[in-house]
Amino acid sequence: MALNRKTTETIKVDRLNQKIALEEAVGSPYFIAHGTHPPTPMITGMKDGLPPYNIPFLEDIDDRLNNVEKGLESMDASGITYATVSLTCPGVEGILDPDEAVELARKTNDAIYELYVKSHPTRFGLFCSVAMKKPEEAAKELERAVKVLGAKGALINGFTNIDKDDVSNVRYLDDPVCEPFWKKLSELDSCPNLSQAAYGFGIETAGHSLRIMCSGILDRYKNVQIILGHCAESLPFLVHRIDHRMAIGIRGNNGPYKKSMMYYLQNNFYATLAGVRRESTMRNTIDEMGESRVLFSVDYPYESNEDAADWFDGMQMNENTRKAIGWENAKRIFKLT
Amino acid sequence: MALNRKTTETIKVDRLNQKIALEEAVGSPYFIAHGTHPPTPMITGMKDGLPPYNIPFLEDIDDRLNNVEKGLESMDASGITYATVSLTCPGVEGILDPDEAVELARKTNDAIYELYVKSHPTRFGLFCSVAMKKPEEAAKELERAVKVLGAKGALINGFTNIDKDDVSNVRYLDDPVCEPFWKKLSELDSCPNLSQAAYGFGIETAGHSLRIMCSGILDRYKNVQIILGHCAESLPFLVHRIDHRMAIGIRGNNGPYKKSMMYYLQNNFYATLAGVRRESTMRNTIDEMGESRVLFSVDYPYESNEDAADWFDGMQMNENTRKAIGWENAKRIFKLT
Amino acid sequence: MALNRKTTETIKVDRLNQKIALEEAVGSPYFIAHGTHPPTPMITGMKDGLPPYNIPFLEDIDDRLNNVEKGLESMDASGITYATVSLTCPGVEGILDPDEAVELARKTNDAIYELYVKSHPTRFGLFCSVAMKKPEEAAKELERAVKVLGAKGALINGFTNIDKDDVSNVRYLDDPVCEPFWKKLSELDSCPNLSQAAYGFGIETAGHSLRIMCSGILDRYKNVQIILGHCAESLPFLVHRIDHRMAIGIRGNNGPYKKSMMYYLQNNFYATLAGVRRESTMRNTIDEMGESRVLFSVDYPYESNEDAADWFDGMQMNENTRKAIGWENAKRIFKLT
C-alpha cells in the first residue's frame, strides 16, 4: 500500500486461498453430454454450420471437461480449495430415451464419483444427474447419490426433452409429474439443487424458478433450497415487479402459492456468482437476498477460474462479507468441514 | 423531524411538485387499442375465460385511458407537472391490416394531440404511434408528428404482428426492412423512442434492445436514443454478462456491432422507473447507467400515480439525484422549459 | 400493495415485532447521571444559561430515564422485544471521586438490575457501569456484574475524568493503567463493551477506538469485542484512509498494533444503528463491516423508539438482512434465546 510513483497500469490481487466453487462442469465417459443424445442440430449459436466459438477455445473446454489434473491445477492457481462437480449441460436432460436417461444418469454419477470425489475427497463434491423424464426414478437416484456417493444434491439443466421426435417438446420443473422428485428433495432435508441456465442468459432458468414459486411446491416442501447461477438470473432485480403486478391480480390465478415471489427468493434460493464479474450486479443480489445467500462460483471450464478469482479476490469489499460469500456460506449449507 | 413518542406506523411523505412522467397510456377513439384489431384471443393471462385482473379494476383502467380530467386530477395529487402520453399497448402494433395501421396511427395521433397536447400544452406531450408494418410510412408519420404535432418521439409496443392469419408471426425491430424508420429517427436528431414491454416482464423488450444493439443500427445512427421502461428491463443487471460471453465468441457472429452492449446501454438508452417501486433496483440502474440516464415515470393508468409518487418522493436519497431523475433529465432531453 | 388511486401522502409501515435494542439509557437512584458528580458547568450546548433543548423535551427525557413502564410501553409500540439498559452518560465516568465512583457503580448496577432485569427478565438485559478511574476495580465490578447480575458487558461513556479540580483532565481508554480492565474483558470471553459518544458527534468515540486499535490492546486481547453506536461513528467511511496514510508512515510510530485499522474494525467491533435514520449511512456500514456486525438500536429515551422503528421497519431492504440486523445478530452475540 506504500506510495508508488510508477505505474504498471495493473492492480495487484492478493489471492484468497479457501474459496469454494459450486458449478464446475465435467463430462461423462458414456455419452457426449454437451448436446442431445442422440445428437440433434443445435438450436442456437451456429452460423454457416460453424459453432459460435473458435475451435481452439472449444478444444480446450472439451479437454478440461474430462481432465481432473488440469482442473486441480487451475483450482490451485485460483485459490479454490473445494469444488462441487456436475455433468455439463444439457447432460442427462438431453438424453431422449427415458430408460437410457435413467441408466446413463446412474452410470455417470458413479463415474464422476470415482474420478473426482473418491480420488480427491478433500477437493471435490458432487451434484448428481437425475433423469427428470422419469421423476420417480429421479427421486430414487437422488436418494442413492446422496446416501451412497455423498452427493450434495442434484443439478438439473433447465428443461427436460420429453419427446424423441420433437426436441422442442419440453417439460417445466413444476409439472405435476415432477412432484415425487420435489418430495424426495424435501425428505433429504434442505438438500440443495443446482439448476443451471442452458441458454438465453438465464431467461429459461428464471422462468423455471418463477413457475416453481407459483406452483406451491415451496409451500408443500418448505425444506427445498434451490441454487441459481449468475446472481439468480436477474430475479433479484425484477422479482419485486412481478410481486407488484401479481398483487393487483386475482389471487390464485397464477397458482396456489402462499407467499410473495420475493419471500421464496429470500428463503428458498441461493444465488451463485458463476459467470458474474460485475460488482454492482453482485451488490444488487446481496441487497435483495442478504449476504448469507450469495455464493462464490465460477462455471469452469466455460469460465476461467483464474479470471474469476482475480475479480473476486481483487474487489474492494469488506472481508467478513467476502469470506461469507467465498466459503463460509458454502461450508454451512453443505456441512463441509 | 422532531422527537415523536407516538407512532401511527406510517411515514410522512413530502410531495415533490415538479415531476415529469413519460409513460402515460391513453386510448384511441378509433379502435380498442389494448388488444389486436380485429380482436384475437389473448395469448396469456386468461383463466377459465376470465381476465387476470378483477372487473372493477379493469373498468377503472378503461375509464382512465380515455378520461383527461381524471388523469390531470391524479397528476395534481401526485406532484406530476407534465406527462407524455402515448397509445396503450399493443396499440397500432396490434392492427393486423397494414393500410389500416397506417391510417389509424395518423388519426389516433391527431386525436390524442387534440385531446391532450393542444388542450393542455403545459401538462401533456406526445409520443406518437407509427405503423411498423410499413416502416417507410412509419418514418413519414414520425416526421409529421414531430414537426406538426410537436411529438417527442414514437412509442413502439415491442413486436409488430405481420401476418393477418397468424398473430404469432411477428417482426423484430432490427429487421432490415425497419431501416428507414431508424434513419428518420436519427435525422430528427436524438429523438427519443419509447419502447415498451407488452408482456413477459420485459423479456420481450430486452430481446428487442439486444437485437438492435447487435444489428449495428446504433453504429449507423448514433443519434438514436431509446427509452426503456422498468429500469431498462434488467439490462443493467445482466448486460455485463452478455458482453462477457460475446467477448469469447467469434467477432461478427452475432452481428456487425462495433461497441459493447454496455456501451450502447450507457450511450443510447434511457431507463424509466415506470412500474418500479424498489430502491435497490433503481440503485443498480443508476450504478450502471449514471444518474443522467434514469427518468421518473409511472405507467398510468396501469400503475397508480399516487402510489408511485409516494414511493419516489418518500425515498431517502439525495435531492440532487432525485431532481435529476424526477424532472431535470427529462427537461434536458426533451428541451422542455 | 394493491393499486391505490388516492394518496394520504404517507407510507404504511409493517411493524416487525422481534427487534432487540442495545443502547437504552436509564438513570441511577443514587446520583444525577447526566452530568458530572458533583455538578460542574456543562462544557457545550448552553446558551444564555439555557440548555440546548426545550424544557418539556428535557422533562420527558428525565422522566423516561427512570420510568420502567413507559419504557416497556414504548418498546411494545415499536416492536422491540428486548433491550439492554445502561446508565446514561456521562454516568460513572463523570463521578469525580474515585472511591465514590467505585461504590456508586456497584450500587447503581444492583439497582438497575433489580428494576429492569430481575423484574422483567424476558425484556431487559444490562450493560454494567464500571469506575475506569480505578481500572482494577472496574475489572472486578465487570466480573461481578457478568457473573452475578448476568450483565452482557460494560458500557463506558468515552473519557473518564481523572482530576477533581480540572474536569478537562481526562483519560483515554488505551491508557496503560486500563490494561487490567481489558484483560478481564478478554478473560470473560468476547464479552461486548458498549462505548458511547458523549458529545461531538462521535469524534470522541472514534478517537478512543482508533487509539485502542493502535495500542495493541486488540492484539493482546483478541477476544475483546467493542460495540460502537451511530454506525461506528464514521469509522466505516474513513478508516480506509487512516490505514492508507499509516501504510506510508514509519511502522510502529503510532503504536505496537499488528493489523490494519480496517482489520480491527471488521473483527473487533460491532456497529449499532443508535441515532441513525439514514439508509445510505447504514448501507455504507454494512458494506464495510458485513451484515453480521451491524445491530439495530435506538438510544432511547434521547431518540424515539417509535420513530426508529418506523424507519427501520419501513425501509426497503431484504428481510434476511433486516432480521440479522434487527435481532439475529444480537441473539447470537449475547447468547439470547
Next chain:
Amino acid sequence: MALNRKTTETIKVDRLNQKIALEEAVGSPYFIAHGTHPPTPMITGMKDGLPPYNIPFLEDIDDRLNNVEKGLESMDASGITYATVSLTCPGVEGILDPDEAVELARKTNDAIYELYVKSHPTRFGLFCSVAMKKPEEAAKELERAVKVLGAKGALINGFTNIDKDDVSNVRYLDDPVCEPFWKKLSELDSCPNLSQAAYGFGIETAGHSLRIMCSGILDRYKNVQIILGHCAESLPFLVHRIDHRMAIGIRGNNGPYKKSMMYYLQNNFYATLAGVRRESTMRNTIDEMGESRVLFSVDYPYESNEDAADWFDGMQMNENTRKAIGWENAKRIFKLT
C-alpha cells in the same frame, strides 16, 4: 476480456486520459510552506524528534513540491490532463505576522502563476493563497488572483493562526471578521474555494464546514461553493445525524442558519476524491451529494497520481458517472474548455 487460463494475480487497468485533478500541492519560493513561518515545533506526528515518515519519502515530496517537470511527467503517466495547483499546507495560514502573510500570499500567487499556469496554460490552473489574518486583504487578493491570474478560487488550509506567541490560538472561518472574504467570494459568482484538512483526518475541516453552515454565511452568500477533499471529510456519512439532533433543539441556538446541514452539503459543497481509494466511501458520497458534486482529485505529491489513477480508472463503474467525476463536472464548474 477473453478467457484466460493463466493468472498473473493482477488486474489490467485501461488508462483514462482526460482526468482533471484539483488538489495538487506546490511550494513557495519565498518561504517553507509546510510548517509555520517562523517555524514552531510540529504539534503532532513527531516521535523521538523524528518525523512520522521516513527520510527518502519526505525528500521525494519536498522535491516534487517544487518540480514542475516531475509533476507533468506524473500527470502524463496517470492520464491527468489538467490540474489546479495551490500552496501546500499550512501555507499562508501558518505565517504568523499578518503583514508578512499578506505580502507572501501575493508574491507566492504570482510565482506559482508564472511557473505553472503561464508556462503550461493547458495543463495547470491556480487556487490562490489569501491571508485570512486580514480578511479584507484576503478579499482583495482573491479578486486580483481571479481577475489577473485567472485563479479558480482560493485554497484555505483550515485554521488561521492569529497570535504570534500562541500558535494554538486560531480563528474559525465563520468568524464575523471573515465576512468581507465570503462577500467577495460570492460577488465573484460561485467561485469555488478549496478548503483542505491540515491534520486530524478531516475533523478540522468538517468542523469548519459545519460552523460555516450554521453561521448563515451560505444563506447570505448563496453563490458560495466550497470544495472539500477526502469525500467531504465524512460529512456525507454523518450529516443526517447532525440535522436529526438539531431538529429537536431550540431553533437558532446553533446559529442563524435557514436550511438543513444536508441542504447546504448538497447545494454549496463539492467533494473531491483526494486521498480516497475506497469504492464504498465514494459510493456513499455519490449517494448523498449526487454524481454532479463529486470530483476526481489526488493530493499530489502527498499521494501518488499513478496509484490514484490505477484505482479510479480500474474501478468497475459506469462510464457516464466515471466521466462526470473524472472531468466533466470540473469542466462545467470551472468553465474549462
